[in-house]
Amino acid sequence: NAGVTQTPKFQVLKTGQSMTLQCAQDMNHNSMYWYRQDPGMGLRLIYYSASEGTTDKGEVPNGYNVSRLNKREFSLRLESAAPSQTSVYFCASHITGSSYEQYFGPGTRLTVT
């Protein structure tokens, strides 16, 4: 099992450019999440998907869109990148019925200049 995989690992964008961060999990988990992590701010939830076909906003959804393509894949899109979106982005998955364990991907380091 690869667990949770994310692509790309690193990305540099110019202000106004768009991109999609990809996430996939092979653990048959129902729930998937996108977080951003910034120094001093901890992990902040952007969007989550409790099950295939559903998505919900988290704490900081502005400037982002998501797609739950199927049970395995959950993508995060930046339509018009801004320097404030410079961050490390983590995808995570979680099996429904387990109240405590999320599995995280290795992260994508995004810089917007």
Place this chain on the structure above:
Amino acid sequence: QKEVEQDPGPLSVPEGAIVSLNCTYSNSAFQYFMWYRQYSRKGPELLMYTYSSGNKEDGRFTAQVDKSSKYISLFIRDSQPSDSATYLCAISPPQAGTALIFGKGTTLSVSS
């Protein structure tokens, strides 16, 4: 008041020291309490969890929950340089299908 508060540190200790990491939370309905460990440039990984009140021990690590004071702790005995990482507390809301709530994380450095 945020639902979970955690002192970000940083915390620096010598090898062999006992380390205490702490969080407070606001909602008495929370039942599952977790500690995640995150090494530099990696994703967080679950270290330990406890359900309701009490202690749970795993080797050099002890997780403790005091629901009366809404306080959770992680103790590390005989700390090692390999314990150097950021430790995040997390709480599971009682509503099904909702996301975990994370503290901001405490960065620990253990020097040899």
